[in-house]
Amino acid sequence: MLEIILCIVIILSAILALIQKDLLKAAILTGITGASVAVLFQVLLAPDVALTQAIVEGAIIPIFIALAVKKTQRSEG
């Protein structure tokens, strides 16, 4: 059951990230996708991959995107 909920969260947050007008929110939603994938890796018996994924995709990449947004512009267009 947990897997199915996680899969739905992953796909929903991925779609929401792409229809968001505010790029900062899009960055945070990317982090949610990454973190949910990390939990899914734990369910799939890969704890070492889950740790790396949680740090890289859940924390570092949203921060990179947020920095890029801060240096450029926040709204789309």
Place this chain on the structure above:
Amino acid sequence: MNELIPLMVIVPLMAALLISAFSKFNTVTKIFAFVVAICLPIIPLLSNYGFHYFGGYEPILDSAVNMMYHPAITYSFTFLQQIFIGAVGLLTFLVIFIYLTKYRKVSGPYLFLLFLGTAAVTAMLLTDDIFHMFVFFEILALAQVGIVAASSIDYSYEMALKYMVLGSIGSPMMLLGIGFLLALTGSVNVTDIAAAVHNGLVDATSPVFLLSLALIFFGWLYASGLPPFHTIKSGIYSKAEPHGAALLQSFTVISMISIVLVMFRIYASLPIFEVLIVFFSILAMILGVSLALTQTDFRRMIGFLAVGELGFIGLGIGLGTNFSITAGLFQALNEIVITALLFIGFGAIVNATNEVDTRKLGGLLAYHPKVAIMLLIGGLAMAGVPPLSGFQSKLMLVQASLSCGFPEISILAIMVSIATFVVFVKTYYTMFLKPKPNDLELEGKEVPKAMIFAMGVLLIIVILLGIFPDVVTNGISNFVGGIL
């Protein structure tokens, strides 16, 4: 002396890291880079043929099914690897020599990128592990982007970003194909996968196996710049510094042949594999040469010509006989040398005139006769004029396609050669022979001596390979006999 095999990758990799760490000591960096660059072509010449197993894990014989398993990442070093690593090492040496003599203050990160790219292509040639190859392919892509972005030409950042975005479509697809293969066979070692396919452990007609071919093939198209990626490949050649472009095209050629040889070993039993390769090679030849004919920027033109010549390599491998694959690999070696010669030569002209539009150039023969003559011989070699090296490989390709029963392909190859000749003669005429435009300033601008030296070395190789092709083709033919 099999300990030298991993050193071929480790030496440029360590040199790259050390140079970027200590780049504030200018003179030391220069001397160190020069010494390492000399070592690069020498190490493969000294090393013996053989295998190297990382971690010392020898292959295990499974007595139940009587098959070998390779638990370690394996580097195999044969004549083919020796000749190509030697060629890339020599080219890296020449490029670094040009770079070191051009600037008084060298940039550590740029040298880092050049050495990193060389290490990556060397590992791609040596390795027998398909995922290891993918990792170094990604490193190579990053190094290529860095080399393009480091140039001072307009729009180089845009081109680098476009290359990266396209790459992040292409390389995950290749990874997905590797994942399919892993799901089917449970291994990433190419020898193991090939043995599993040939012994019937994998159903060669299953959709998963066919889709893995489709995905890895798409990654190969991205790596080698065949259509639909020919525009971006010619674009990054034209936006890099000339000596960087000479190295970039050798990276492209080597990643192309190393991936296609791996694919050939795994998928050679599928007839559709050869159909796909021949189709895309013909497309590359037609599109590359016909677009090169309409360019006015001569760096872009050489870029499209280089893509068109890649089609010949693919054609030789796609025909699938021993003779044709030998011809294709020999053409790859010739292309590395000849295209590097052309990029460096036209780069020397850019250096002396600060102009890339052929419409604004003219009359350069009187000012730079040495460059003009060397470029002429290089262009004739690319078009396939005897007795230069391009002639030998193209003749072999035409013979191979005739003996396979495809006379249309032979006629097409000859036509593409003629069109290449037209492109070259047209550009040569507008740049060197046409009367000089009045507003072109040429006085007091010299071509760097290092560039002329590099062109001279490459020209000697072109002529030697043209007169004695057997030195290379016999060894390559033996190698091809081993994988067929």
Place this chain on the structure above:
Amino acid sequence: MKLYDQIFNVVKQFRKLFSPGPVTNADVSGSLTAEIFLIVSLVLTAILLRHVNVLLAGIFTLVLAIVLIYSIPLIPKFKIEQEDSLEKMLFYAIITLALIGIFMYWGGNLV
């Protein structure tokens, strides 16, 4: 004479290819060569279909040749499709991936 006029108009259309800037005779002759090279090489490639079916190859080659000759100039159309804007490159890359995938999945065992 109609075909001759058409070819003559091709030369006029090449002017747009090289704008901005003057059009030299070397550029125009290069573009004409490219035009002829493109038609001949595509027709020659179509003959390769004879390994599948001889009749199909004959009909296809004739139709292709007629269509190509009556739709000159080809090079301006070709060049517009192969400029280096990211959108066009991404579009063609993904279309090619889809075509290879479909071709392999349903046609991989037929050849």
Place this chain on the structure above:
Amino acid sequence: MAQVQLVILLTSVALVVIGFYSAIFIDNIIKKIIGISFIEEGVNLFIVAIGYKAGGVVPILMPGMDTSWFASNAAYPLPFGLVLTSIVIGASTLAVMLALVMVLYRRYGTLSTKVMLADTSKREEYDE
């Protein structure tokens, strides 16, 4: 529970399709890069799902485990090792792309792909 594997495969396919959609149809370059990074994520998820074994254990040999029991019950660890490398490669690629975007924004003042990454061959002004 082959169902778990099936659900996860469908999710990874969905992520790849979302990535392709964003590559073609989204104009903002930062959102395009976010979308393309989903392709990489979907592929990683797929490869991890290959190694999954229903009802298996984590492939770490603890003291006290029977070796033959472990060998028949542990998940296949090779894909996990591959994904570990692939995650880091994806992150570094994304960082380089964002850095290039930041540099280009200073020149163009917009994030639109149509403006920033248009055709360059015609843009070079021909100065008489």
